[in-house]
Amino acid sequence: MRTGNEPATARSPLRLRCGLAAWGLAWAVTGTVLFALIGHPGWAVACGVLTAVIAVDLSLVIRHIRQGPHYQPGRDVPPYRPVSERPAPGERRAPVEHRRGP
Template sequence: MRDPRTDPTRAPVSRARSGTIGRRFPRTGTEPVTARSPLRLRLLLAAVFLPLFLAGTALFGVWAAGSDAGDSPGRGPLILLAVVCGVLALTALVDLRVVLRRLRRERGAAR
């Protein structure tokens, strides 16, 4: 038997009403399953930090390529910083795509 709250074939719920003031629905004990994230804020954060992390990846990569053996910081920490920035940029890109897909799906359901 299908659960109507988690059925993938059901129509998405509109986000027209904000849940910041009061509860949108009575407490059912399933909040972690049905929790909603603020998609517009996630969109803004991903759009701001994706270029910053890409710039950090490029900056630390170029800096590591131009560093010599006696330089401080050394080549290893700079490569590590470039990799960390690259992973964070990839995470921001994936989150940006997920948020855009969810917003597009909700716009389609509102018609």
């Protein structure tokens, strides 16, 4: 939901996340190979699972980067109410009376 107080110069963290995921993928693959070579199968499996998770994350980040920028409203667009507070099209809502405690 848009609140109207978003930073005007906000930037997507996808490129940073992509770099960190690539760095983590390199370390996880290295850990998997080294633990397998020195005979620690439990640690090798743990690093292998971590490698799979990081690879999925990296592929999703790359997919989002390739999708390109999406529409973001400018400063002249006022914040809007949540959907639950909006009347249905063509319907007028009566004023809500708020009750105080018992």
